[in-house]
Amino acid sequence: EPEVTQTPSHQVTQMGQEVILRCVPISNHLYFYWYRQILGQKVEFLVSFYNNEISEKSEIFDDQFSVERPDGSNFTLKIRSTKLEDSAMYFCASTKESPSTDTQYFGPGTRLTVL
Amino acid sequence: EDQVTQSPEALRLQEGESSSLNCSYTVSGLRGLFWYRQDPGKGPEFLFTLYSAGEEKEKERLKATLTKKESFLHITAPKPEDSATYLCAVRRIGGSYIPTFGRGTSLIVHP
Numbered sequence: 115e116p117e118v119t120q121t122p123s124h125q126v127t128q129m130g131q132e133v134i135l136r137c138v139p140i141s142n143h144l145y146f147y148w149y150r151q152i153l154g155q156k157v158e159f160l161v162s163f164y165n166n167e168i169s170e171k172s173e174i175f176d177d178q179f180s181v182e183r184p185d186g187s188n189f190t191l192k193i194r195s196t197k198l199e200d201s202a203m204y205f206c207a208s209t210k211e212s213p214s215t216d217t218q219y220f221g222p223g224t225r226l227t228v229l
Numbered sequence: 230e231d232q233v234t235q236s237p238e239a240l241r242l243q244e245g246e247s248s249s250l251n252c253s254y255t256v257s258g259l260r261g262l263f264w265y266r267q268d269p270g271k272g273p274e275f276l277f278t279l280y281s282a283g284e285e286k287e288k289e290r291l292k293a294t295l296t297k298k299e300s301f302l303h304i305t306a307p308k309p310e311d312s313a314t315y316l317c318a319v320r321r322i323g324g325s326y327i328p329t330f331g332r333g334t335s336l337i338v339h340p
Contacts, residue, residue, distance in 0.1 A: 215261070
């Protein structure tokens with residue numbers, strides 16, 4: 115069964131460094147998302163992406179964050195200058211066609227630790 | 230603002246002891262309610278989508294039901310491998326299509 119994959123599984127970085135988290139959505143899906151989950155907290159929406167542009171973003175997704183689909187398979191989240199409070203699990207998700215009706219399928223996540 | 234409240238926060242069961250998890254929601258028109266299972270350090274795994282009051286869906290030992298204000302995830306004769314956090318999320322009609330998640334119920338099933 116097709117699934118969303120993410121790399122790396124764990125990323126440790128120093129405060130102020132840039133990180134890029136990578137995702138490969140399910141191949142025939144058109145809508146892509148990033149979420150984060152701080153330890154013990156609920157899953158929070160960051161950004162959605164369709165047709166090579168951001169379709170929606172939350173207040174968490176500020177100028178430090180950016181997303182890109184550099185090729186036909188990868189979807190990346192970049193954090194330009196990491197802060198301690200960016201430490202969290204980051205999940206990529208995708209939906210097939212309609213974002214308003216289709217189910218979101220999540221990847222296994224990247225654990226980001228900012229020291 | 231959409232709200233999703235899950236209860237209890239944590240639940241411990243003995244193997245074979247059936248129980249239910251609750252998801253109460255407030256949304257201006259429900260487009261869909263989702264149940265996910267999340268194992269520690271993993272991403273949410275899709276279980277069910279419910280769309281209208283009265284709808285029920287089943288998968289192995291799990292059964293999800295929906296009313297106009299809440300959803301229940303019934304677990305019948307649970308096994309230790311059912312131990313996980315169960316997340317509920319709602320998507321509303323109109324406006325943002327991004328689902329709002331609850332905090333989850335952490336279920337531990339003891340052998």
